[in-house]
């Protein structure tokens with residue numbers, strides 16, 4: 291009989307709990323799950339402490355709004371403040387954000403690794419491309435990463451291919467970590483069939499099979515440090531009790547680029563640029579209305595991408611929303627809005643992720659992290675270009691009209707010449723662009739200089755023994771591509787260092 295995924299559910303813990311392990315991992319997303327699986331495979335006794343709960347595929351809601359309420363941090367209302375107020379989305383569940391992500395799987399681009407090692411040669415050795423590639427190949431195999439099949443892509447993805455062909459720009463089916471996907475279009479609400487190989491259905495069961503224990507519904511408040519060494523973590527269970535987990539060998543933080551720096555600061559570890567340098571991929575999207583049904587909620591949630599603008603720092607993807615979210619993308623009021631709502635099956639929404647130069651900062655707040663983030667004038671120009679290209683691709687694919695959704699410009703565009711004008715006349719005011727962030731990096735940067743980084747090239751904290759950071763907080767920059775495989779590859783490297 292296989293062991294249950296969760297060893298202790300914090301909702302049921304109402305009295306003080308004490309536990310111990312060799313290594314305590316905080317967070318069970320791609321970073322934490324990978325560290326746990328790698329360590330358990332090598333015979334290390336691991337406890338994973340996760341604030342969220344286990345999501346059961348059969349019980350997941352189809353409604354995007356309801357999924358946000360149960361599986362997203364802050365019910366999907368996390369907001370970064372800056373020259374544009376920008377929502378940032380994160381999962382809070384056993385499996386972390388992988389439970390509600392789009393399953394898009396990209397390797398860490400070699401040119402990014404080269405950038406990192408040019409800036410700090412010690413990283414070239416620590417993150418040697420051959421070692422990273424070996425981890426990525428193994429992870430891709432385990433997570434069944436493969437291109438989206440045309441048979442389950444659905445209209446929104448096939449239309450993006452048509453639009454990209456018309457523009458003469460490179461595109462391809464998205465490689466995703468799914469097994470037996472039937473194109474139910476609900477990855478962002480959690481796959482109801484269990485076909486997305488999120489961490490709760492892949493590396494966490496591997497970790498448990500190797501002897502790891504997962505504690506869910508337990509929020510870590512701080513790392514316990516004694517005589518300069520991390521000795522464990524302490525926090526509170528969803529049942530309202532205090533808990534302590536002692537770590538004989540190490541504590542590994544994998545709580546994400548937002549929560550990890552907060553944990554460090556709450557633990558009194560303020561050395562180096564902890565919480566500084568937040569970088570991201572802000573995203574913009576454009577909606578188009580077609581004559582024929584698109585049924586945007588059907589087919590692979592995100593099954594096709596345009597790669598031809600990556601040199602400009604833009605990556606275009608088809609997006610898949612259920613009706614509750616899709617309705618918010620339709621313009622108009624009153625009878626006009628009602629008419630458009632009645633045609634909701636005709637709409638497609640495509641988005642672009644920007645490799646932005648903007649930077650931000652994270653600090654612990656009284657109830658949730660305080661996050662600031664501002665984009666640069668160049669980023670706004672990129673956003674403007676992205677909106678133009680998205681609108682152009684939709685029209686080239688046959689959309690009757692598109693809705694750029696940018697203040698001061700035509701709300702409805704029906705021809706490509708007007709869309710081209712947008713790139714010249716469209717607003718360059720950051721706050722005119724409705725953006726959101728799903729990929730976050732850089733708040734506990736890795737590097738050899740303790741004044742300019744928080745962890746060493748071997749993932750160890752510069753000033754505290756036995757403390758490691760494994761998530762994308764350590765990334766020196768953003769990537770320009772979807773990060774989960776890169777995060778897992780670095781986390782696997784971190785696990786090697788913990789064992790060494």
Ligand SMILES: Cc1cc2nc3c(=O)[nH]c(=O)nc-3n(C[C@H](O)[C@H](O)[C@H](O)COP(=O)(O)OP(=O)(O)OC[C@H]3O[C@@H](n4cnc5c(N)ncnc54)[C@H](O)[C@@H]3O)c2cc1C
Nearest residue numbers: 317319320321341386387391392393394510761772773774
């Ligand atoms: C809607 C959406 C779609 C996305 N789609 C894709 C995609 O298709 N492909 C891709 O590559 N990337 C995608 N991403 C991004 C990707 O999922 C994340 O980059 C990745 O999951 C980050 O991994 P992580 O382990 O660092 O953090 P997370 O996955 O966020 O996991 C961190 C975990 O730590 C837990 N935690 C935090 N603080 C504490 C605490 N104090 N105590 C205990 N537990 C704590 C959290 O609850 C969470 O479960 C998407 C993100 C979003 C929001």
Ligand code: SF4
Nearest residue numbers: 471474475476477481
């Ligand atoms: S597209 Fe649907 S079936 Fe496929 S993995 Fe996502 S939610 Fe599951």
